[in-house]
Amino acid sequence: EAGVAQSPRYKIIEKRQSVAFWCNPISGHATLYWYQQILGQGPKLLIQFQNNGVVDDSQLPKDRFSAERLKGVDSTLKIQPAKLEDSAVYLCASSLGQSTLLEQYFGPGTRLTVT
Amino acid sequence: DAKTTQPTSMDCAEGRAANLPCNHSTISGNEYVYWYRQIHSQGPQYIIHGLKNNETNEMASLIITEDRKSSTLILPHATLRDTAVYYCGDFGNEKLTFGTGTRLTIIP
Numbered sequence: 001e002a003g004v005a006q007s008p009r010y011k012i013i014e015k016r017q018s019v020a021f022w023c024n025p026i027s028g029h030a031t032l033y034w035y036q037q038i039l040g041q042g043p044k045l046l047i048q049f050q051n052n053g054v055v056d057d058s059q060l061p062k063d064r065f066s067a068e069r070l071k072g073v074d075s076t077l078k079i080q081p082a083k084l085e086d087s088a089v090y091l092c093a094s095s096l097g098q099s100t101l102l103e104q105y106f107g108p109g110t111r112l113t114v115t
Numbered sequence: 116d117a118k119t120t121q122p123t124s125m126d127c128a129e130g131r132a133a134n135l136p137c138n139h140s141t142i143s144g145n146e147y148v149y150w151y152r153q154i155h156s157q158g159p160q161y162i163i164h165g166l167k168n169n170e171t172n173e174m175a176s177l178i179i180t181e182d183r184k185s186s187t188l189i190l191p192h193a194t195l196r197d198t199a200v201y202y203c204g205d206f207g208n209e210k211l212t213f214g215t216g217t218r219l220t221i222i223p
Contacts, residue, residue, distance in 0.1 A: 004158070042202050042213030043159065056210060091158050098209055106158025 002026065004107035006092050012113045018080040021110045025073070025094030031055075033104060034067055034077050035091040043091055049075065050098055082114045119203045119214035126220050127197075133190040135217050137203030140184045146207035148179060150188045152199040153216070159202065162188065193221045 005024040013019050025032050030051050035043035046065065048056040052072040060067070064083070069075040079086055089111050093104040120138045127133040139148060147166050151159040163170055163177045165186070170177045176189040190197055198221045204213040 040215075042204070042216055044213070045210055048210070093158070103161035103164075104159075104211065106160070108156070108158050 004092055004094055004105055006107040006110055008110055009108065010111050012115065013082055015084055015114050016081040018078065019082055019112060020076050020078045021090050021092075023075045023077070023092030023107060025075070025092070026105055029094035029096055029105070030072075031095045031098050032069055032075050033093040034075070035093065037089045037091055037109070039088070046077070055098065084114050087112060087114045119205060121201075121203050121214050121217045123215075124218040124220070126222055127193045128222050129195060130192055133193040133197065133219060133221070135188040135201050135203075135219065136185065137188070137214065138185045139203070139205060142183055142205055143207060144183075146205045148177070148186050149204045149206055149211060150175070150177065151202045151204065151213070153202065154199045164206070195221050195223065197221050
């Protein structure tokens, strides 16, 4: 079974530039998550999709971050414009559903450096 | 959401049992305790979860105290491949919240 795919693996941009990350979840997984992991900290949920609808985006900085999952499969996360504090690893995860008992499968992440 | 606290780092000898503690004193009655681990440059990997009872699977055992204020993850026979950051977290309000993690180093 293929895992969660993310690209690119690494990205370096200057502040005020834009960047986009792509995620392809495990086939058949209805729920998709984007997490931000700052160095030395645990992952923090940014946004959760159930199929193509947003379930929770309460911790997404909506003035600069946006995400979409138009066909209920792939997803993109965009930052525009980037700030220095956005330097982090952006992790995508998926699960079969929203149930408490379902584990989340994580991709390898995209390491973003903003200079 | 409950706040979890974990020791920053721990060492364990190869072949011995690794016991990783987690405090979650503010966890509510319907929030599950989850454990994930993250090997360098990879995404987190699910290990185990529980609500009230102790749990065991092929990777680890989870011991939850009766008052649910703390738990311990046990890796029964640690190997070098178990070197990772171990996160204790809680699942509440349909959201998984990670703690700050314990960096476990297995010593040959």
